[in-house]
Amino acid sequence: MTQEEEKKKQRTRNLVVGGILFALVILFYLITVVKMTGTGA
Amino acid sequence: MSNTSMTDDNTAARADNQSARASDYFALLKPRVMSLVVFTGLVGMAVAPGQLHPVLAFTALLCIAVGAGASGAINMWYDADIDRIMERTKNRPVPAGKVTAEEALGIGTALSVASVLLMGLVINLVAAILLAVTIGFYIFIYTMWLKRRTPQNIVIGGAAGAFPPMIGWAAVSGDVSIESVVLFAIIFIWTPPHFWALSLWRDIDYAKAGVPMLPVVAGREVTRRQIVIYSVLLLPITVMPYFLGFAGLFYGIGSAILGGIFLFGALKVWRQKDEKSAKQLFAFSILFLFLIFAMLLGESIVKGVL
Structure with missing residues (x-):
């Protein structure tokens, strides 16, 4: 595998991890809103 | 897993690890x-019975999915040595050298803890305990x-795959009841004939490992x-949701027909003793559980609309 290909794959992985973390932030925000407004049950 | 083979695995895997892609890590979670x-x-x-806010319902499902995936990753860490030997599993990320065994263990452990914690903090304690x-x-x-000690591995181990509907039930109701135990029992009794049908033509693979x-x-x-014995047991258990009143007539009739077809397929395997009938039963068993x-699910949606 060339260095360029290696970098490309690393970039893809970073984007995926970043995307997952961002999705978790949104999810935790929504959970907090639902729990705080008391409509969770 | 033996220490020697584990060391060899890791050296080989580490050499090629740089080529691991996001999809390899995803494959570690056994997406199917x-x-x-x-x-x-x-x-x-x-x-x-009861309702759960859609955001919380999504979170509960996410926890179930991540928890299941995490245990799959830990399974791949432990079984790397036999996975490499079997045709069916040799392309998994760890035996293929895409991900190291340590990475699989680390990811699996972190996700297991995270999914149980999130379930406990956001949903309820019963669902979190069941997930754990x-x-x-x-x-x-x-x-x-x-798995490596007894031919009853599938029978008892099948319980792990049978828990998810119970966890889903507990996420909404906060408890364990006879209805959720019946859902558990359907998958629990379904698992042995499903896997044994597969192993009838994969037995050489298993023997090699x-x-x-x-x-x-x-x-x-x-x-x-x-x-055949398990298929006979499966029929009454499958119809039980109707008799317990948490499924309607449509399910009652449909499940009886499906259970009958399952039993017919099992009898065919028993009488014909060929690979084709075993493959047919295996394929049908997947469709059976899905249907x-x-x-x-369909009945509960219709009930909610009406």
Whole structure:
């Protein structure tokens, strides 16, 4: 595998991890809103 | 896993690890198993009494999916040595050298803890305990203890795959009840004939890896007989949701027909003793479980609309 290909794959992985973390932030925000407004049950 | 083979695995895997892609890490979570677990968990949530906010319902399903995936990753860490030997599993990320065994263990452990914690903090304690039991059962009881020791590995280990609808039910209702135990029982009794049908034509693969599946230890004839016995047991358990009143007539009739076809397929395996009928039963068993839970889900959606 060339260095360029290696970098490309690393970039893809970073984007995926970043995307997952961002999705978790949104999810935790929504959970907090639902729990705080008391409509969770 | 032996220490020597583990060291070899890791050296080989580490050399090639730089080529690991995001998809390899995803494959570590056994996405096909995960999809079935999410589906049965969703049905457990749908038929349970009570309501859950959509965001919380999504979170509960996410926890079930991640917890199942995490136990799959830990399973791949522990079984890397036999996965490399079997045709069916040799391309998994760890034996293929895409991900190291340590990475699989690390990812699996972190996701297991995270999914149980999130379930406990956001949903409820009962669902979190059930999820923890499921993960623990799959790793310690099935993977580490039973799988390499007894032909009953699938029978007892099948409990791990049967828990998700119970977890879904508990996420909504906060408890364990007879209805959720019946959902558990359907998958629990379905698992042995499903896997034994597969192992009837994969027995050489299992024998090569030293996994004592029933056809390897007791022979194909005994396995075929056991398939019929479990299929007979499956029929009344499958229809039980109708008799307990948490499924309607549509499900009652549909499940009886499907159970009958399953039993017919099992008898065909027993009488014809060929690979084709075993493959047909295996394929039908997947459709069977999907349709049984789809009918429960469909009825609960219709009930909600009316």
